[in-house]
Amino acid sequence: MSLHPPGTVLHELALTRLIDAPRSKVFRAWTEPDLLAQWWGPNGMTTPLCEMQLWVGGLFRTVMRAPDGTEYPNQGVFLEIVAPARIVFTDAFGPGWVPSNRAFMTAVVTFEDVQGKTQYSARAWHWNAADCLAHEEMGFYRGWGESLDRLVALVTTQMPG
Secondary structure (H helix, E strand, C coil), X not given: CCCCCCCCCCEEEEEEEEEXXXXXXXXXXXXXXXXXXXXXXXXXXXXXXXXXXXXXXXXEEEEEECCCCCEEEEEEEEEEEECCCEEEEEECEEHHHEECCCCCXXXXXXXEEECCEEEEEEEEEECXXXXXXXXXXXXXXXXXXXXXXXXXXXXHHHCCC
C-alpha cells in the first residue's frame, strides 16, 4: 500500500529504540485507549481523552492537557494496522494545535521482534519541508522522546504481561 503519491519526497523525523518487552505488549500499549492514555504526551501532560476506532479509516483522537490546563487536541485517521507489527495514521492539526482537515503528518510506528524484545520505530512523514521543520521546532524529539520514555516505563514495569 502506497501512502504517498509516486515521486513524493518524504520529509521525515524519526525515533528508534530497543524496548525490553515483547512487541505484543508494546503494540497493546499503542492500541488500547486506556493504556495509551497512561503514556501519551511529553512529561507533565495527561491525556484525558483518547478515542480509537482501530480499523483502516477509523478515527484516532486524543487531547493532551498541560499542567496549566492548556489542551492540545490531535485527530487523525488510521491508514494501516498490521497487528502486532505496524500502525500508520495521520495527525491533523494547524498552528496553535487547532484541528485541521489537512493532515499535518503521517505517523508510521513499527514494532519488530528482536529475540523477545521490541525494536520500536516512530517516523513522522511530512508533505513538505516547512511542515517537517515546524514539527521539529514544536519539539518533536523532546515530546515524542518523553512519550517514548513513558511508554517504556509502562510496558517494562507497570503493565501486566
